[in-house]
Amino acid sequence: MRAPKQYRKKPVVIDAIKWTGGNFESISVFAAQTGKGITQDGSELIISTLEGDHEASLGDWIIRGVKGEIYPCKPDIFEATYDAA
Numbered sequence: 001m002r003a004p005k006q007y008r009k010k011p012v013v014i015d016a017i018k019w020t021g022g023n024f025e026s027i028s029v030f031a032a033q034t035g036k037g038i039t040q041d042g043s044e045l046i047i048s049t050l051e052g053d054h055e056a057s058l059g060d061w062i063i064r065g066v067k068g069e070i071y072p073c074k075p076d077i078f079e080a081t082y083d084a085a
Contacts, residue, residue: 009081012066013085014063014064014066015030015063015064016061016062016063016064016078017030017061017062018061018062019056019057019058019060019061019062020058020059021043021058024038027062030062030064030070031047031062031064033064033068034068034069034070038070043057044056044057045060045072047062047071047072049069049070049071050069054071054072055072060072060073060074060075061074061078063078
């Protein structure tokens with residue numbers, strides 16, 4: 001049996017906005033380019049993706065990926081994965 005190989009994530013630059021609860025309009029404009037919907041349900045955002053609806057809580061980052069897709073990311077994962085460009 002062969003041992004698994006290790007891989008390094010390619011360095012990419014993404015655009016992201018932190019969900020503060022008061023910036024729904026900014027996030028809507030940010031996501032509008034994708035043609036996917038974002039709605040607000042109290043303090044949660046509901047983001048429509050190809051994989052279905054995803055919820056973003058206050059403090060989550062909303063990321064536009066390398067193919068223009070929009071998705072939420074928890075703050076601890078964001079901080080471990082991304083640095084300011």
